Amino acid sequence: MAFQQTDRAARGGLFSRAGLFRLKPAETGEEETAGGLRRTMGLWQLVALSLGGLVGAGVFSLAGVVAHDDAGPGVMISFGIAIVASGAAALCYAEFAGAVPRAGSAYTYSYAALGELVGWLIGWDLLLEYTAIVAVVAIAVSGYLTYILDHIGLHLPAWSLGAPGSGDGHRVDLFALLLCLLLAFVLSRGTRQSARFETVLVVVKLLIVAVVVVAGAFHISSGHFSPFLPFGLDGTFTGAATAFFAVYGYDAMSAAAEESADAKRVLPKAIVISLAIAAVIYLLTCVVLLGMQDYRDISVGSPFSSALESVGLSGLGMVVAIGAVVGVTTSAFANMLAVTRVWFSMSRDGLLPGYFARNHPRRHVPTRVIWPVGAGSALIAGFLPIREAADLTNIGILAAFVVVAVAVVVLRHTRPDLPRSFRTPLVPLVPATGVAFSLWLITNLDRVTWLRFAVWMVVGLVLYGTYGFRNSAENRGVPGVGD
Numbered sequence: 001m002a003f004q005q006t007d008r009a010a011r012g013g014l015f016s017r018a019g020l021f022r023l024k025p026a027e028t029g030e031e032e033t034a035g036g037l038r039r040t041m042g043l044w045q046l047v048a049l050s051l052g053g054l055v056g057a058g059v060f061s062l063a064g065v066v067a068h069d070d071a072g073p074g075v076m077i078s079f080g081i082a083i084v085a086s087g088a089a090a091l092c093y094a095e096f097a098g099a100v101p102r103a104g105s106a107y108t109y110s111y112a113a114l115g116e117l118v119g120w121l122i123g124w125d126l127l128l129e130y131t132a133i134v135a136v137v138a139i140a141v142s143g144y145l146t147y148i149l150d151h152i153g154l155h156l157p158a159w160s161l162g163a164p165g166s167g168d169g170h171r172v173d174l175f176a177l178l179l180c181l182l183l184a185f186v187l188s189r190g191t192r193q194s195a196r197f198e199t200v201l202v203v204v205k206l207l208i209v210a211v212v213v214v215a216g217a218f219h220i221s222s223g224h225f226s227p228f229l230p231f232g233l234d235g236t237f238t239g240a241a242t243a244f245f246a247v248y249g250y251d252a253m254s255a256a257a258e259e260s261a262d263a264k265r266v267l268p269k270a271i272v273i274s275l276a277i278a279a280v281i282y283l284l285t286c287v288v289l290l291g292m293q294d295y296r297d298i299s300v301g302s303p304f305s306s307a308l309e310s311v312g313l314s315g316l317g318m319v320v321a322i323g324a325v326v327g328v329t330t331s332a333f334a335n336m337l338a339v340t341r342v343w344f345s346m347s348r349d350g351l352l353p354g355y356f357a358r359n360h361p362r363r364h365v366p367t368r369v370i371w372p373v374g375a376g377s378a379l380i381a382g383f384l385p386i387r388e389a390a391d392l393t394n395i396g397i398l399a400a401f402v403v404v405a406v407a408v409v410v411l412r413h414t415r416p417d418l419p420r421s422f423r424t425p426l427v428p429l430v431p432a433t434g435v436a437f438s439l440w441l442i443t444n445l446d447r448v449t450w451l452r453f454a455v456w457m458v459v460g461l462v463l464y465g466t467y468g469f470r471n472s473a474e475n476r477g478v479p480g481v482g483d
Contacts, residue, residue, distance in 0.1 A: 017115070020116060020117040021114070021115030021116065021117060022115060022116050022474045022475075023111070023112060024112045024116070024119065024349065025112070026099065026112045026113075026411070040261065041256070041260045042260070042261055044199075045198075045199055046266060046270035047270045047273050047274045047277075048199040048203075049195065049198055049199075049253045049256065050250045050270055050334070051202050051249065051274050051278060052198050052201070052202050052249065052331055052333055052334035053133075053251075053330075053331050053335055054248070054274055054331075055202075055205065055331075060140060060303070060304060060324040060327070060328050061144075061300070061324075061328070062242070062246050062386075063075060063286055063289055064299065064300050066239040066243050067239075067286075067289065067290060067298055067303075068296070068298045069239075069387070070231055070236070071229070071235050072235070072290075072295040073227075073230075073295060074230075075236075075239055075286050075289075075290065076283065076287060077229075077236050077240075078236050078237075078239035079247070079286055081237070081240040081437070082240050082243045082244040082246070083275075083278075083283075085240075085434065086247040087275060088434035088437065089404060089405060089438070090271050090275045091272075091424045091430050091434075092405045092407075092408045092430070092434060093105075093106075093250060093251060094272060094422045094424065095408055095423055096404065096407070097263070097264075097267035097268050098265070098267060098420055098422040099418050099419065099420045099421070100112050101264050101267055103255060103342075104342050104345035104346070105251050105252075105254045105255035105341075105342065106122050106126060106403060106404050107122050107342050109404055109407055110403045110407050111123075113407035113408075113410050113414070113415075114406070114407050114410060116351075116474060117464070118403060120351055120460070120468055121457065123342055123345075123346045123351070124456070124460035124463075124464075125399055125400060126255075126396065127339060127343060128456050129339075129393050130252065130336070130338045130339030130342065131335075131373060131376050131380065132380055133252075133332075133393050134183070134332045134335050134336045134373075134381070135377045135378075135380035135381035136381075137328055137329070137331040138176035138179045138183075138377065138378075138381040139163075139173055139176045139386040141175065141179055141329055141332070142173050142176040142179070143300075143386075144302050144305065144322075144328070146302075147302035147305050148321050151318060151321075158170060160173075160174040161174075162385070163385050164383065166385040166386075173382050176378075176382060177379075178378075179329070179381070180332070180336075180377040180378035180381050181374050183329070183332055183333055183336050183374065184336065184375075187333070187336055187340065187374075188360070188365060188371070189365075194365075197333075198330055198334065201326055201329060201333075202327070202330050204323060204326055205326065206281075208319070208320060208327055209285060209327075211320075212285065212320055213285060215316055216288035216291070216308065217288060219311035219312075220287070220288065220291030220292060221292070222291075224290055224291055224292070224294050225291065230295070237441075240441060241398075241441040247278060247279070247282065249274065249334055250270070250275055251338065251397075253271070253334065254271065255337070255341040255342055256337060256338070264419075264421045289303060289304060289307055292310060304317070305318070305321045308320060336374070336377065340365075340366055340369045340370050340373055343356060344356065344357055349473050350471045350472045350473040350474075351464065351467075351468035351472055352467075355368060356369050388448075395453045396453065398439075398442045399438075399442070401434055401435075401438040402434075402435050402438045404434075405431035405434040405435045405438075406435065408424055412427060
């Protein structure tokens, strides 16, 4: 379905609405989804998918990393800041999910509101972002698996226990690498089966979190909260930038819009419900974790298990570790699903080779995308420490938030007639809040993260200039282009 350019726009050339800033139609066409992805997920399956991304490594691993390295007990403030910023962006995502319920999430939203070049940059950004999230979560799972094996007396060789630089003798995080490949296999089985798998694991995970909060609440020591800000406010802000990716799972869910039944109605609800649940969970678990153990003694590999062991609940610590292996996996699954749908959508739009937009004829999932994603995330998980992988993820998330918040305001002015099942309140104040928080958090990321992100985006611009621009499905009659 092509966007119909006016004669005046067509004469505008490269920098017009017929060139770099041509728009993808906001309206959904039946031809775009027919014979492709199947609409099989209802409201609570979508909530489960979102919670799979929202409540995972952030609870079972990253909270401990941020507390130990950056914020101490101030990790509660770090997560509070991240949740406020994420909430502002979530309301913007909810409006787009109800108005443009297509696969691709922020890529599709920015393409429809701000133009193809912006859409391409965000889509290319999301490919790296989601793949890195899968890797981060896989590394977190690996930490708990190692904890379990150590406690049953099975010690693996040092070379297999972590990425280079993460410990003495470490060469590769073997568990994390293999988990990424396993998730690719599960995802390739089909959406209905995968959604059921995800829902079961999310329920198990939430039950385990509830057990941890209740049991740990009886062993909180107020002395562990002092000093509350051992690294100062700067450490708390740095921790917020790192923790931010943990409260972002609703974006992964919105990427699967074309696989949800009655998407315009249920997607906005699923976003709001899941973020509200996640906010309560994160704040409670941070209080319990820091109340049980001094932040300096927290194990960054398996924080809750070590904290429970420190208060004499080693048996429960083992249960948590086993549950974390099962539950945290849901985060990796949700984000692997998201990156495959973004890649699929970009390929269907002609910005990437159409080979990847062909689904499996029987399972109706993009298997040609799933396996490359599985391999890419496996390499990151196997050879990058968790902190470097998390920071690489966060800059991409924050950039996507900025663009989606701006796009909501722009689309309100350019398409006021577009049907919206949910409207972001207090526009432009809420989007502006999301933009301000996101830009501020970006400034707290280190230079190495910026450098890696810049290199990735330069590669993306080269690819768009040499392939995507000419092959775009929206390329219609730009002088000297596509001929």
